[in-house]
Amino acid sequence: xxxxxxxxxxxxxxxxxxxxxxxxxxxxxxxxxxxxxxxxxxxxxxxxxxxxxxxxxxxxxxxxxxxxxxxxxxxxxxxxxxxxxxxxxxxxxxxxxxxxxxxxxxxxxxxxxxxxxxxxxxxxxxxxxxxxxxxxxxxxxxxxxxxxxxxxxxxxxxxxxxxxxxxxxxxxxxxxxxxxxxxxxxxxxxxxxxxxxxxxxxxxxxxxxxxxxxxxxxxxxxxxxxxxxxxxxxxxxxxxxxxxxxxxxxxxxxxxxxxxxxxxxxxxxxxxxxxxxxxxxxxxxxxxxxxxxxxx
Amino acid sequence: xxxxxxxxxxxxxxxxxxxxxxxxxxxxxxxxxxxxxxxxxxxxxxxxxxxxxxxxxxxxxxxxxxxxxxxxxxxxxxxxxxxxxxxxxxxxxxxxxxxxxxxxxxxxxxxxxxxxxxxxxxxxxxxxxxxxxxxxxxxxxxxxxxxxxxxxxxxxxxxxxxxxxxxxxxxxxxxxxxxxxxxxxxxxxxxxxxxxxxxxxxxxxxxxxxxxxxxxxxxxxxxxxxxxxxxxxxxxxxxxxxxxxxxxxxxxxxxxxxxxxxxxxxxxxxxxxxxxxxxxxxxxxxxxxxxxxxxxxxxxxxxxxxxxxxxxxxxxxxxxxxxxxxxxxxxxxxxxxxxxxxxxxxxxxxxxxxxxxxxxxxxxxxxxxxxxxxxxxxxxxxxxxxxxxxxxxxxxxxxxxxxxxxxxxxxxxxxxxxxxxxxxxxxxxxxxxxxxxxxxxxxxxxxxxxxxxxxxxxxxxxxxxxxxxxxxxxxxxxxxx
Numbered sequence: 001x002x003x004x005x006x007x008x009x010x011x012x013x014x015x016x017x018x019x020x021x022x023x024x025x026x027x028x029x030x031x032x033x034x035x036x037x038x039x040x041x042x043x044x045x046x047x048x049x050x051x052x053x054x055x056x057x058x059x060x061x062x063x064x065x066x067x068x069x070x071x072x073x074x075x076x077x078x079x080x081x082x083x084x085x086x087x088x089x090x091x092x093x094x095x096x097x098x099x100x101x102x103x104x105x106x107x108x109x110x111x112x113x114x115x116x117x118x119x120x121x122x123x124x125x126x127x128x129x130x131x132x133x134x135x136x137x138x139x140x141x142x143x144x145x146x147x148x149x150x151x152x153x154x155x156x157x158x159x160x161x162x163x164x165x166x167x168x169x170x171x172x173x174x175x176x177x178x179x180x181x182x183x184x185x186x187x188x189x190x191x192x193x194x195x196x197x198x199x200x201x202x203x204x205x206x207x208x209x210x211x212x213x214x215x216x217x218x219x220x221x222x223x224x225x226x227x228x229x230x231x232x233x234x235x236x237x238x239x240x241x242x243x244x245x246x247x248x249x250x251x252x253x254x255x256x257x258x259x260x261x262x263x264x265x266x267x268x269x270x271x272x273x274x275x276x277x278x279x280x281x282x283x284x285x286x287x288x289x290x291x292x293x294x295x296x
Numbered sequence: 297x298x299x300x301x302x303x304x305x306x307x308x309x310x311x312x313x314x315x316x317x318x319x320x321x322x323x324x325x326x327x328x329x330x331x332x333x334x335x336x337x338x339x340x341x342x343x344x345x346x347x348x349x350x351x352x353x354x355x356x357x358x359x360x361x362x363x364x365x366x367x368x369x370x371x372x373x374x375x376x377x378x379x380x381x382x383x384x385x386x387x388x389x390x391x392x393x394x395x396x397x398x399x400x401x402x403x404x405x406x407x408x409x410x411x412x413x414x415x416x417x418x419x420x421x422x423x424x425x426x427x428x429x430x431x432x433x434x435x436x437x438x439x440x441x442x443x444x445x446x447x448x449x450x451x452x453x454x455x456x457x458x459x460x461x462x463x464x465x466x467x468x469x470x471x472x473x474x475x476x477x478x479x480x481x482x483x484x485x486x487x488x489x490x491x492x493x494x495x496x497x498x499x500x501x502x503x504x505x506x507x508x509x510x511x512x513x514x515x516x517x518x519x520x521x522x523x524x525x526x527x528x529x530x531x532x533x534x535x536x537x538x539x540x541x542x543x544x545x546x547x548x549x550x551x552x553x554x555x556x557x558x559x560x561x562x563x564x565x566x567x568x569x570x571x572x573x574x575x576x577x578x579x580x581x582x583x584x585x586x587x588x589x590x591x592x593x594x595x596x597x598x599x600x601x602x603x604x605x606x607x608x609x610x611x612x613x614x615x616x617x618x619x620x621x622x623x624x625x626x627x628x629x630x631x632x633x634x635x636x637x638x639x640x641x642x643x644x645x646x647x648x649x650x651x652x653x654x655x656x657x658x659x660x661x662x663x664x665x666x667x668x669x670x671x672x673x674x675x676x677x678x679x680x681x682x683x684x685x686x687x688x689x690x691x692x693x694x695x696x697x698x699x700x701x702x703x704x705x706x707x708x709x710x711x712x713x714x715x716x717x718x719x720x721x722x723x724x725x726x727x728x729x730x731x732x733x734x735x736x737x738x739x740x741x742x743x744x745x746x747x748x749x750x751x752x753x754x755x756x757x758x759x760x761x762x763x764x765x766x767x768x769x770x771x772x773x774x775x776x777x
Contacts, residue, residue: 047452047735048774132607133599134616154544154601156752242544243602243748259425260737262449 034275040268047262059269071245072253079249080228082164087224090172095179116174124237127166153239156246163247175220182216183209222285226278250274377411378671380438384416385423395691403678410671431455436661439672441493444481444657445732448571452734456659458487462673469677473698477653477727484570490657491680492697496625497720497727498553498651504637506531506618517641521587524644528597531618538597540617541588542605547747548731548740549652550621553643554584556650556728571733572775574768576743577761585757589750602751623654624720628693631714640716642723649726695720734775742767
């Protein structure tokens with residue numbers, strides 16, 4: 001028994017030792033706060049209660065009654081629906097182009113990728129200007145189309161669309177990089193065989209490129225969906241979630257609930273909901289779909 | 297700093313592991329190397345622990361504490377200065393940090409027994425978050441500038457102390473010298489909890505050249521709502537708007553102004569003075585909100601929809617609007633950047649003039665020692681003394697918080713060159729306190745959201761205020777038990 005134990009330790013100890021620093025950090029700054037949030041979500045802790053009161057699942061029940069929470073949740077779903085497929089499609093097309101373009105390939109890749117190099121806060125400031133009524137480029141474009149002054153960020157009907165376009169612009173280049181890598185791994189002889197048989201370019205894309213980049217698509221889709229929930233920096237700069245919560249997203253509402261409303265119990269309950277949601281989405285990658293996807 | 301230290305520890309750890317790897321490549325891993333590995337990991341944990349502790353405290357505070365204690369050990373008999381941490385936000389950017397740090401330095405020169413560590417904490421929002429984190433970690437700053445509207449939240453968090461004892465004992469504070477409009481929000485239920493410091497109010501800016509072009513007298517800004525409408529309609533031409541009132545962020549501030557102007561009661565406000573009741577849904581308030589909506593929809597003198605707080609001054613400076621209602625805190629910005637002659641006036645009245653005050657006060661915190669609180673009081677008193685108030689007002693554009701500040705040389709010179717700065721001061725007789733209640737975040741968000749919905753045309757004025765009232769009542773219910 002003793003020899004078995006030391007044998008195991010000898011084999012695995014060094015490996016564990018190497019993992020340990022990372023694990024310690026993850027535990028301290030990720031797992032422990034998650035656990036703490038889960039515990040806190042069972043308490044009522046806000047300005048009206050000087051000492052936290054245990055309420056069981058009361059906070060979660062209140063969430064279902066909180067119209068703003070339901071609003072931001074559905075906003076977030078629409079935000080994901082609006083940004084993910086579009087940016088994936090755009091990334092795919094851009095990658096096709098960047099993969100094939102004969103001259104200036106490097107330049108094409110760089111120009112597609114560059115929005116991703118700008119910090120989100122800077123992007124938000126630039127786009128805030130583009131959307132500013134009277135002198136913003138897009139505001140003028142919209143005013144020219146509708147023949148009347150348009151306040152893109154100030155109207156509940158247009159604010160989400162405006163933010164989605166910005167997000168697609170920011171994200172597509174990043175996803176293109178993954179597609180580009182995926183496409184370059186496809187064996188060239190497949191394309192040569194197709195060319196010999198005189199098969200059209202569209203069919204080649206449909207029958208070869210798309211199926212063989214499916215693993216990339218799955219990975220990128222997961223990243224994109226989680227990003228739709230995680231990236232809210234622009235809200236601070238552009239709308240503060242307004243007008244009347246029309247552009248509010250889940251993470252921003254959690255922040256507001258914690259630091260503006262000081263309602264920590266409710267904020268913790270929302271955090272738990274969000275973590276659960278993100279875990280489910282990312283577990284699709286690891287457990288579910290990837291087995292059904294064709295690998296080379 | 298802390299993080300770097302932790303990282304360097306990790307770096308060293310990695311290095312140790314790597315050298316070990318080289319040395320013992322042939323040999324099997326021995327227990328001694330395992331111990332070493334564990335040690336490295338322990339080190340990282342210790343590093344983290346320290347970083348965690350440092351978080352609640354100010355970074356500046358920690359860094360300077362070490363040398364101070366070293367000095368003290370060398371000269372044990374000499375009086376060790378009382379060290380206090382001072383958090384302050386700057387909402388108007390840039391050079392003001394220098395002014396405040398300079399004021400702190402002057403204070404330390406005059407009071408060698410007190411050492412102040414000023415910590416710039418970002419804008420008001422970031423500042424409040426940092427203070428809140430400090431309060432929860434039982435390591436609050438000793439003194440801080442915070443929104444006047446945070447009073448009830450800070451009381452509910454049991455974070456601040458009343459200043460009445462200090463005021464009673466101190467013979468040279470002259471509380472009567474502070475403008476009453478600024479004192480309103482420092483007090484509740486007979487106690488004073490803060491000193492006014494960085495204060496503002498809403499004023500009306502107007503472009504004199506556009507007035508001339510429209511055939512209006514540039515020395516006669518609109519004094520009543522009726523005039524405001526007719527002026528704005530006349531000025532709404534040549535591709536620029538007649539008037540802009542910002543509607544996002546804290547739109548309740550602008551709403552408070554209109555509501556007071558439309559009220560018969562000279563003491564009207566949209567909440568009770570004990571902060572336990574919101575008074576949003578009244579016929580007068582509905583009229584006030586309706587007037588705001590009419591400016592765009594009926595009179596077509598203002599752009600429709602929610603106008604962004606930050607773009608309004610830019611619009612004014614760029615000549616996209618002839619008039620704007622905005623904070624007096626923008627005086628310096630407009631003065632430095634407008635390439636035309638501009639005037640500043642009281643926002644037009646209806647039944648009376650009216651403009652809410654805003655901005656930050658100096659609060660002193662619990663969970664420190666009485667010595668530190670006494671030192672914090674000395675500092676707060678110094679920062680609001682006439683000379684300092686004058687210096688701060690003239691270099692920022694904020695309103696001087698006390699009457700005697702305007703009699704100092706600094707201020708006389710400033711207002712002689714820039715008489716517009718006096719308008720905000722003169723208006724203080726019509727000024728009153730900003731919306732401040734228990735559960736302030738939720739109450740103010742309730743009204744702000746409904747105003748935005750009304751401006752965006754989703755709901756009418758009556759419905760908006762009814763809904764805001766319901767939401768606010770719900771948020772305040774636990775405080776009315």
